[in-house]
Amino acid sequence: MTPVLAIRELAKRFGRTPALASASLAVGEREIVALLGPTGAGKTTLLRCVAGLEAPDGGTIELGGRDASQIAPAERDIALVFQNFSLYPSMTVRENLAFPLRAPARRRPSGEVAERVAWAAKLLRIEALLERPARRLSGGEMQRVAIGRAIVRRPRLYLMDEALTNLDAKLREELRFELPALARALGTPVLWATHDALEALAVADRIVLLDRGVVLQSGTPAEVYARPASPAAARLLGWPPVNVLPARRKDGHWTAADGTRIARAAPGGPDAATLGFRPEHLTLEGGPAPAEVEVVELTGPAQVALLRWAGIRAYALVPRSARIAPGLRVTPQVAPEHVIVWPAP
Amino acid sequence: MRALRWIVIVLGLLFSGLPLVWMGLSSIKQRADAISQHPRWIPAAEAPVAPDSPRFEATTSAFRDLASVHAGAQASFWEHLLNSAIIGFFSTLATVALGTLCAYGFSRFRVPGEKDWLFFVLSTRFMPPLAVVVPVLLMYRAFDLQGTRLGLVVLYTVFNLSLAVWLMKGFLDEIPRAFEEAAVVDGYTRFGALVRVVLPEARTGIAVTAVFCLISAWNEYGFAMTLNSSGAVTVPAYFAGLQGNIEGMPWPQVAAGALVFVAPIVAFTVLVRSHLLRGVTFGTVKQ
DSSP states (O other): OSSEEEEEEEEETTTTTEEHHHHEEEEEEOEEEEEOOTTSSSHHHHHHHTTTTTSEEEEEEEETEGGGSSOGGGOOOEEOOSSSSSOOTTSBHHHHHGGGSSSGGGGGHHHHHHHHHHHHHTTTOGGGGGBBBBSSSSSHHHHHHHHHHSSSSSSSSEESSOOOTTOHHHHHHHHHHHHHHHHHHTTEEEEEEEEEHHHHHOOSEEEEEEEETTEEEEEEEEHHHHSSSSSSHHHHHHOOOOEEEEEEETTTTETTTSOOOEEEOSSOOOOOOEEEEOOEEEEOOOSSSSEEEEEEEEOOOOEEEEEEEEEEEEEEEEETOOOTTTTEEEEEEEEEOOOOEEOOO | HHHHHHHHHHHHHHHHHHHHHHHHHHHSOOHHHHHHOOOOEEESSSSSSSTOOOOOOOOOOOHHTSSSTTTOSSSHHHHHHHHHHHHHHHHHHHHHHHEEEEHHHHHHHTTTTTTHHHHHHHHHTSEEEEGGHHHHHHHHHHTTTOOOOOHHHHHHHHHHHHHHHHHHHHHHSSSSHHHHHHHHHHOOOOHHHHHIHHHHHHHHHHHHHHHHHHHHHOOOOOHHHHHHHSSSOHHHHHHHHHHTTTTTOHHHHHHHHHHHHHHHHHHHHHHEEEEEEEOOOOSSSSO
16 A cells, blocks of 8 residues: 655755755554654654655655655645644634635635534634634643644644644643544544654654654564664663663673673674663662662652663662662662663674 | 923923924914914904904815915815825835835845845935936936826835835744745645735734835925926925915915825824734744
């Protein structure tokens, strides 16, 4: 089946600064794809290229199998929710919501416009604001209206550029569940750009990791989380951050530079590698106690311990009931199946 | 301190308001009272008996006389006012329309040598306009534009265009591009986005620019006198042309006409006042 959106080796530079080096990804029918990357990774540039607001310097974009460079932005039938609110300040909320439906490219009869505006307003709980000028809204209200402007249309693709980032925590939590559910109900695919790994894990069918203009990895959230393709990919997902250290194979064990044994090494494979393991896979026990607890942070359901161990600072996620305190000496253990091995370059 | 402030305000008001008050008084005088050696500044219902009385008989005859053609003129005041109105309206319209489009281009597109072009636009204001009066006169003679409304419309448009471009560029620069981008993604063309989104946001700027252009075109005297001393004569040139006619200067009519002439500008400024004063609202885009 032809994907709704297919991007191949997209490149874009601003002056000398490359924003996108080589980004390839695809969004299939009814699929929610999270584009996860830190600030400056090129997420916004990629979305703007898809929407037709920027012309790429290299690579191709296909919409429904058609080369997008031949399609004017107005004809692409894409809805984009901007990170910075872009409501028209001199229009009321109602006029803002109706604006996309009055565009010459897809003008709707006024009855249908009213119906869809009412539907979107109810969904986003902004019915009471409909007659208010957009310039008199709070930030959260504005972003809800901006999302409303996107959903009143039935485009072939939604682009969300940090759509929830500027909302307050409560609303963000709600919309993190409601927006994907809505997109699934409408059957419209979404390309959802965010820097928030938890948000990406929560909303996406598939995650695309983008860093410095390059796609590091793409796959289902579970895949990307369990088998990151590189240390950089591993660092983008998960909190507390993944533990990464170089190690060599010695007597059947992965051993750190200072001689600390990390875990049993499976037979075969490289002799030198970079290891990664998630904080939740590190258990703390008694015994020879080669590690010292430096900081303990209570995060509600669990505690995060920062350890000095094997020449690095390692994060461990331990149950709330565990009695640990700074200065305590412990023996970290990680099961061999939880160790991610990246062959040393 | 407070008293001093009031003194300054009252003095300022007297200084700027007195000529207008005198003009108002003159407009309801007979010609003899208007040019009398004894100042007459108290309107009364009947003419006073004493020749040095400050009272004078109020009359509306000057306003009625505006409709008649005075000696030395070709048409009545109202016809000249119509000339002024037509020329002012169309030159303001043309200036604002051209200036806004030009400013939009400079504001939104990468123009090679943008700064030089803008400086060139501004440089058209460097020379005192009257310095080019002779070449313009020759040009207008060649094109048969002398004494026509079109001639002055074109001239005032050209003179005010640089002001309009610079003013409008400032206002348009303040309007975030995100508005147009959102409109384009929503299915509007670039021009559609300009008309539906950018221009409504630029209303304040357009109002300010229009006020300046209208005032400048409305009051212009030098070129109006030189190019249109006959034909489509505007009000400033008409009053000046009454000098030296066989019946002498009809001061009450001049005062009455000047009052009428000032009124539309005052009305226009009051109309767009809310735009001039309203804080420009860019708060809806969080940068």
